[in-house]
Amino acid sequence: MLDSGRVSSPIDPLLAAYDAEAFRAQGHRLVDTIADYLGATMRGAGPVLPDVPPERTMASYDEPFPAKPSGEELVALVSRVLAQSNHLHHPRYMGHQVSAPLPMAALCDMVAAIANNGMAVYEMGPAATAMESAVVVWMAERLGLDPTKAGGILTSGGSVGNLTALLAMRQAKAGHDVWEEGAQAKLGVLVSEQAHYSVARAVRVMGWGADGIIPVPTDARFRMRADALGDALAKARARGIKVIGVISSSCGTSLGAFDPLEAIADFCEGHQLWLHVDGAHGAAAVLTAKYAELLHGCGRADSVVWDAHKMMCMPALVTAVIYRDGGHADQAFAQQAAYLFSKNVHDTGQRTLECTKRMMSLKVYATLRALGTDALGAYVERMFDMGKRLARLITERSRLELAVEPDCNIVCFRARPEGLAAPELDALQARIRRQLLDSGEFYIVQTKLPKGLFLRVTLVNPLTGDADLIQLLDRIEEHASSIASRGVGSS
Numbered sequence: 001m002l003d004s005g006r007v008s009s010p011i012d013p014l015l016a017a018y019d020a021e022a023f024r025a026q027g028h029r030l031v032d033t034i035a036d037y038l039g040a041t042m043r044g045a046g047p048v049l050p051d052v053p054p055e056r057t058m059a060s061y062d063e064p065f066p067a068k069p070s071g072e073e074l075v076a077l078v079s080r081v082l083a084q085s086n087h088l089h090h091p092r093y094m095g096h097q098v099s100a101p102l103p104m105a106a107l108c109d110m111v112a113a114i115a116n117n118g119m120a121v122y123e124m125g126p127a128a129t130a131m132e133s134a135v136v137v138w139m140a141e142r143l144g145l146d147p148t149k150a151g152g153i154l155t156s157g158g159s160v161g162n163l164t165a166l167l168a169m170r171q172a173k174a175g176h177d178v179w180e181e182g183a184q185a186k187l188g189v190l191v192s193e194q195a196h197y198s199v200a201r202a203v204r205v206m207g208w209g210a211d212g213i214i215p216v217p218t219d220a221r222f223r224m225r226a227d228a229l230g231d232a233l234a235k236a237r238a239r240g241i242k243v244i245g246v247i248s249s250s251c252g253t254s255l256g257a258f259d260p261l262e263a264i265a266d267f268c269e270g271h272q273l274w275l276h277v278d279g280a281h282g283a284a285a286v287l288t289a290k291y292a293e294l295l296h297g298c299g300r301a302d303s304v305v306w307d308a309h310k311m312m313c314m315p316a317l318v319t320a321v322i323y324r325d326g327g328h329a330d331q332a333f334a335q336q337a338a339y340l341f342s343k344n345v346h347d348t349g350q351r352t353l354e355c356t357k358r359m360m361s362l363k364v365y366a367t368l369r370a371l372g373t374d375a376l377g378a379y380v381e382r383m384f385d386m387g388k389r390l391a392r393l394i395t396e397r398s399r400l401e402l403a404v405e406p407d408c409n410i411v412c413f414r415a416r417p418e419g420l421a422a423p424e425l426d427a428l429q430a431r432i433r434r435q436l437l438d439s440g441e442f443y444i445v446q447t448k449l450p451k452g453l454f455l456r457v458t459l460v461n462p463l464t465g466d467a468d469l470i471q472l473l474d475r476i477e478e479h480a481s482s483i484a485s486r487g488v489g490s491s
């Protein structure tokens with residue numbers, strides 16, 4: 001509390017905001033507000049994505065910041081923010097691969113924010129460092145890597161994770177010290193077109209240009225064709241590119257297709273190439289007995305990326321970058337900052353792009369301890385099973401077309417009323433999606449496939465049920481026939 005006799009100064013409101021008792025009272029009100037929000041959202045009340053046209057939303061946040069305290073209630077502001085946000089806990093949220101976070105994990109994030117242990121050096125996050133190590137070792141073991149040799153770090157997202165692993169690959173495989181000497185050869189990696197765009201971005205960030213991405217064709221189920229790797233490698237070499245690795249997807253983003261890791265690992269071993277597995281979405285399949293097969297061969301990967309904020313119910317962001325040989329973790333950023341890093345192996349800052357980073361291990365560690373590993377495995381299995389059930393429901397309806405039998409919980413399909421040609425079909429899907437969003441009933445996304453535009457659903461919310469799936473398909477068919485009957489071109 002402030003000294004009552006003190007002269008009022010501009011810093012007083014800030015000092016008052018540090019008061020522990022004020023925090024307690026504010027925190028209780030805030031948690032009550034969030035719990036009310038969660039209760040209603042998880043019951044499916046209200047729209048999934050509120051009607052928030054950008055102009056209106058922008059306008060509601062454009063008031064100038066006051067020089068003096070405004071007296072605006074934090075709880076009131078948070079209520080407004082929540083009301084204007086996409087409701088990922090709504091059972092009919094089925095859009096991008098972002099989880100409906102476990103409330104307890106969100107509370108852990110609050111603790112992480114308060115402790116604010118930056119973690120670059122062990123001293124700035126002793127507990128965070130220990131929990132991070134435990135989580136990474138556990139993940140490595142589940143992936144089939146030898147936990148006594150594997151190592152890695154947690155970082156802020158799959159995109160940063162892919163870049164980090166590719167930097168380690170570059171240092172290990174370029175044939176010279178790229179970190180010190182810069183690039184001396186045209187480097188490249190073999191990648192299927194189903195890979196997430198962050199891979200192509202990482203390649204360009206590293207300065208390899210468009211030539212650094214050597215495309216590998218996929219099969220009818222959009223999985224990388226391991227039998228086409230040799231040809232792609234030979235062609236790239238003929239163009240003077242030194243190919244140093246293969247980037248496989250477990251699974252690809254658009255359709256959730258899992259590449260055949262065992263065959264790809266054979267190829268990598270045969271040609272001394274680095275195997276990177278982008279398991280941002282699908283690595284969690286190893287937590288199930290039923291779907292672990294999709295990752296068969298992963299234990300032979302040199303590096304793996306696994307996003308816990310996708311299929312482990314964690315709030316964003318928390319991504320593991322795991323190396324089969326933990327020593328590679330130190331190669332991604334070979335730079336030494338004398339003022340920071342001693343030779344302490346527990347200084348994780350040497351292994352990530354980040355200097356200060358969040359204590360992101362707490363939420364994963366605490367959840368695994370509190371709920372047990374089986375619960376997360378059961379969650380993944382439930383969502384993958386549900387993806388398969390949705391696919392079956394789609395194939396039972398003659399006016400819907402499944403893009404491909406799904407490997408997991410990402411399902412692409414489109415409405416296909418009779419008599420519509422390709423451009424009209426694309427326009428139809430876009431309009432169906434728009435209507436679903438405008439009505440607030442569902443949140444789904446869309447993706448461009450070789451055959452055209454498809455609706456895309458990712459089932460990430462454990463509260464979604466079969467009734468929601470049936471309702472989704474009913475609504476899509478209704479919208480499709482009403483739009484088609486009025487002409488796709490008209491509004």
Ligand SMILES: Cc1ncc(COP(=O)(O)O)c(C=O)c1O
Nearest residue numbers: 157158159196251253278280281
């Ligand atoms: C396969 C894959 N890799 C990487 C990413 C990027 O992850 P993040 O959004 O955490 O950066 C995604 C995102 O959807 C993905 O699907």
